[in-house]
Amino acid sequence: MSLLAAQLTLPTNVSSTFSTYEPLFSASYDVLNSRVGVVALCLLAVFLSAWLLVPKSHYASFDNLPGPKPAHILWGNSLEVIKGVIGGKPTEWFEKYGKNVRYTAFGTTQALLTSDLTTINYILKNGYDFAKPPIPARVFKNMLGAGLITAEGMVHRRQRKVLNPAFGTAQVRNLMPEFWNKAYLLSDLWGGLIASGGDPVAAGLAATDGAGATPPNAVDKLAQGTDGLKIETLGWLNRFALDVLGLAGMNVEINSLRDVHNELSTAYKSISGQDSQITPWIMMEMIFPILRWIPSKRQKIMRASMDAAKANSARLLREKKAAIAKEAESGLVDPERERDVLSLLVRANMSPDVPADQRLSDAEVLAQVGTFLAAGHETTSTTLAFLLERLAQNPDVQEKLHAELAAVPDDRPTYDQISALPYLENCIREVLRLDPPAIVISRVSVDDTTLPVGTPMPGRDGSLVDSIQLRKGSQIFMAISHVNTSAELWGEDAHEFRPERHDAGPTDKVPGVYGNILSFYGGVRNCIGYRFAVMEMKTAMFVLLRHYRFETLPSQPKISRRWLFVQRPAVEGEENLGPQMPLMVRQRHD
Ligand code: HEM
Numbered sequence: 182m183s184l185l186a187a188q189l190t191l192p193t194n195v196s197s198t199f200s201t202y203e204p205l206f207s208a209s210y211d212v213l214n215s216r217v218g219v220v221a222l223c224l225l226a227v228f229l230s231a232w233l234l235v236p237k238s239h240y241a242s243f244d245n246l247p248g249p250k251p252a253h254i255l256w257g258n259s260l261e262v263i264k265g266v267i268g269g270k271p272t273e274w275f276e277k278y279g280k281n282v283r284y285t286a287f288g289t290t291q292a293l294l295t296s297d298l299t300t301i302n303y304i305l306k307n308g309y310d311f312a313k314p315p316i317p318a319r320v321f322k323n324m325l326g327a328g329l330i331t332a333e334g335m336v337h338r339r340q341r342k343v344l345n346p347a348f349g350t351a352q353v354r355n356l357m358p359e360f361w362n363k364a365y366l367l368s369d370l371w372g373g374l375i376a377s378g379g380d381p382v383a384a385g386l387a388a389t390d391g392a393g394a395t396p397p398n399a400v401d402k403l404a405q406g407t408d409g410l411k412i413e414t415l416g417w418l419n420r421f422a423l424d425v426l427g428l429a430g431m432n433v434e435i436n437s438l439r440d441v442h443n444e445l446s447t448a449y450k451s452i453s454g455q456d457s458q459i460t461p462w463i464m465m466e467m468i469f470p471i472l473r474w475i476p477s478k479r480q481k482i483m484r485a486s487m488d489a490a491k492a493n494s495a496r497l498l499r500e501k502k503a504a505i506a507k508e509a510e511s512g513l514v515d516p517e518r519e520r521d522v523l524s525l526l527v528r529a530n531m532s533p534d535v536p537a538d539q540r541l542s543d544a545e546v547l548a549q550v551g552t553f554l555a556a557g558h559e560t561t562s563t564t565l566a567f568l569l570e571r572l573a574q575n576p577d578v579q580e581k582l583h584a585e586l587a588a589v590p591d592d593r594p595t596y597d598q599i600s601a602l603p604y605l606e607n608c609i610r611e612v613l614r615l616d617p618p619a620i621v622i623s624r625v626s627v628d629d630t631t632l633p634v635g636t637p638m639p640g641r642d643g644s645l646v647d648s649i650q651l652r653k654g655s656q657i658f659m660a661i662s663h664v665n666t667s668a669e670l671w672g673e674d675a676h677e678f679r680p681e682r683h684d685a686g687p688t689d690k691v692p693g694v695y696g697n698i699l700s701f702y703g704g705v706r707n708c709i710g711y712r713f714a715v716m717e718m719k720t721a722m723f724v725l726l727r728h729y730r731f732e733t734l735p736s737q738p739k740i741s742r743r744w745l746f747v748q749r750p751a752v753e754g755e756e757n758l759g760p761q762m763p764l765m766v767r768q769r770h771d
Contacts, residue, residue, distance in 0.1 A: 212229065240293060240629075245640035246283035246293070251272055256461055257285025262294060262658055263744060271296075271660055280640025281649060292656040296663040299635030302692045304657065305704030309334055311624035311667040312654060317746070325555055325607065326548030328694035329709065334627075337706070339539050343548065344709060346532075347525035353712045354596040355520045359429040360720040361593045366438055367421045368724045375410045375768055377501060381441070409767035411734055414569055415750065415760055418721075420446045423554070423716055425561075430553045432504070432521035433497045448489035516521035522553065522713075553710070559747050560618040561714050565721055566750060566762035567616035568608065570740060571678045573764050580681060582608055583726050583769075599719050600714070607680035609718055610696040614671075615678060617700035620662040620745045626651045661699045664691065721767065732765040 249270070251257040261270040262284060271294060274282045280297035295301060304311050312318075312333050322331045332340050346352070374381070378643035421436040423446050427435035519528070526549065530540050541549075573578040585604045599605070630651050637647040651657075666675045670687040687696050693699040694707035695715065701708035708714070740755040740762065749760035 195494070204638070237290065237652075239652055239655070242640075242646060242648060242650045243283065243291070243293070243326070243652075243655070245642055246281055247278040247638065248283035248294075251285035253461075256287055257290070259286050260461065262286075268539075271663060275660075277661065277700075279330065279646075280636050281634060281638065281646070282669060286656055290656070291726075292658060293632075293651070294658045294660060295634045296660040296667065298586050298664065298689060298691065300768065301659050301664065301699070302657065303633050305692050305702070308705035309338070310627050310630060312627050312658065314623050314625050317623070326550035326553040327545065328552030329548075330552050330556055331526070340541065340545060340549075341709070343535055343541050344526055344532050346529045347522045348709050348713060350712060351594075352520070352522070352525055353716050356429040356713070357593070357596055357716070357720070358520075359425060360717050361724075363421055363425045363428065363438065363473065364721045366725040367721070368728050370438060371412060371417070371725075371766060372768065374412070375408065375766065377409055378563075386643055409732070409765050411763055412766045413761050414731075414764045415566040415762040418762075419559065419566045421721065422565075422717070423560040425555055426557050427497065429521055429713070429717075430557070431497055431523045432519075433500050435497070439642055441627060444489050475601055483504070491551070502556045556708075556713065557710050559749075561717055563618055563747060563749055563760070564612055564714075565657065565718055568612040568718070568722065569725075569731045569764055570733075570750070570762055571612055571615070571727075572608075573733045575678055576732075577725070578608070578678065579731065582680075582722075583730075584597065584743065585771075586723050586726050589723075596716065596722070599716070599723060602719075603684075604680060605719055605722060607683040609715060610683045610698065611678055612696045613681040613696065613700040614665045615662075615676070616742070617661055617665060617698070619700070619702070620744055620748050622659045622661055622702060624657045624659070626653055626655050626657070628653050658697070661702075665698050665700065686714065728769055730767045732767065734763060734765050738763060 249258055252261055258270070271282070271297075274294070275296050280295060281300060282294045283291055284294055286292035294347070296708060313331070318331050318333075325331065329337065329340050329344060360617070379385075386562065390691055402476050417438070420441075420443070423437050424435050427433045435445060437446035519525070523546075526541075527546065530546065572582065582604050589598065589602070591598065632649045634647055634649060637645045640646040664670070668675045670689055670691065671682060683696070691697045691699060693701060693703045695701045695711050701711040701714075738755075740750045741753050743749050743756075743760070750762045752758070752761050752763065757760065
């Protein structure tokens with residue numbers, strides 16, 4: 182029996198992990214329809230008003246921090262913070278008040294917005310003293326189960342210790358064949374579409390969906406040239422990243438690239454399409470989950486899509502379990518089959534280095550599957566889509582990158598060869614600097630704490646604020662994209678796409694785990710999948726840039742950035758179609 186089979190005693194119905202909250206919600210729905218429910222609602226309203234209107238006490242140094250007046254009686258400055266981290270109100274505030282700003286988060290709740298590297302460095306270095314805020318943590322737990330993203334304190338430390346080995350350099354090196362296979366499949370499919378003028382049947386796409394239908398939003402014959410086609414690249418990149426995670430993450434073939442109506446990818450597309458931008462209502466729903474039970478078309482679609490995503494994650498696990506059982510029966514352990522992240526995780530969990538009381542339970546192992554799929558799929562695909570957009574807008578950069586990639590003699594260079602391509606590395610860093618999937622990261626202080634300040638600023642009473650005392654539970658927003666685009670660190674052209682800037686780097690050390698930027702965060706809670714993501718993006722760019730030239734469309738659609746947990750592109754005027762990155766993709770003949 183293989184190590185995996187011995188360890189992985191997965192229950193057959195794992196969807197229960199995800200549906201913990203369902204009975205709670207149905208119960209709340211019944212209560213709402215009774216007299217008791219009306220009384221309970223009135224009490225809740227009184228409680229909420231008290232919670233919203235009674236100001237909480239803070240230390241003087243925090244009260245003394247300057248900042249804007251609340252823009253709204255209920256959600257204060259929250260929407261301005263979340264929507265406008267790049268170039269919006271927060272930029273104005275940082276210029277006016279300094280790098281640490283006090284603003285109104287909700288009702289009378291005061292929060293800290295920071296772009297101060299010393300303050301952020303302290304929070305990163307003392308990772309376990311700052312937890313994820315309970316509201317997004319609850320949303321994630323409900324969606325993904327109790328995996329690494331939602332774990333805190335000792336539970337996080339224990340999970341991370343077991344998971345770390347599965348994401349090391351040596352392990353990512355072994356996943357190269359999976360990255361190459363999917364990158365070449367994507368390239369071939371685009372080649373087929375372009376050659377056939379956007380005909381999915383001729384491109385070999387209809388085989389698995391049976392219907393021969395045009396992939397939704399995938400191609401547009403109107404913008405078709407002789408050797409090029411308008412392609413909605415983000416949808417394809419989403420499915421590419423999902424298929425990579427299936428294979429490299431679990432050794433399971435999701436096949437969403439070929440099967441454009443694949444249930445799992447459709448479910449994720451639908452979730453991000455419904456909730457791609459933070460709105461006051463979505464904020465209220467996060468704070469008061471009971472509101473999600475007010476019937477609406479959006480909620481109906483969200484619930485159906487979430488159920489489909491959970492059922493599919495569960496199915497993937499069942500398939501994995503069956504494969505391991507089959508292997509155990511035959512007595513043949515194939516190390517090739519066990520190089521995916523989930524197999525390595527299971528193996529690491531059994532290592533003698535991990536004491537029995539530190540091991541992950543089956544439920545914890547299972548929760549990582551939804552976590553990897555959600556954390557590793559849209560983050561990578563949106564970054565790739567933004568990079569294609571940046572290259573289309575900057576043809577000189579695209580040609581320089583193409584020249585570097587075209588000079589590599591091998592079609593599938595090794596991990597070391599691809600890591601040694603300097604301009605590719607610069608381009609990846611530059612897009613992550615300008616278009617990070619997480620534009621803000623928020624935390625709450627676990628205890629009363631004192632934060633150091635790098636740049637002291639005059640407080641409301643005129644005295645200099647050189648440290649900030651916070652009470653337990655205070656909310657902190659770290660303006661990731663603001664630090665990434667700071668003129669002080671990167672020069673006056675910090676908002677421009679100029680990959681060469683990474684040759685010199687920033688003027689000061691940035692505490693992020695990768696590339697002198699904060700896009701993969703840092704400290705004990707840095708992105709565990711950053712090596713995986715960087716190599717996956719590099720292989721995709723290597724293949725796509727060698728075969729295609731990317732151009733902006735003649736119709737010049739305006740692509741805006743929207744944010745809800747992940748930053749996504751949307752076409753202005755077509756927001757109802759969900760996140761999109763339409764580009765002209767031309768076959769290269771050089
Ligand atoms: C461009 C791609 C990616 C970006 C920019 C990114 C960014 C991030 C960031 C900023 C965090 C910290 C979030 C927080 O603590 O609030 C994070 C955490 C995490 N990421 Fe990624 N990520 C990417 C790809 C991936 C991939 C491919 C995987 C898995 C295969 C992954 C798995 C995770 C996990 C499990 C965590 C939680 C780590 C912990 O709390 O210890 N990510 N990521």
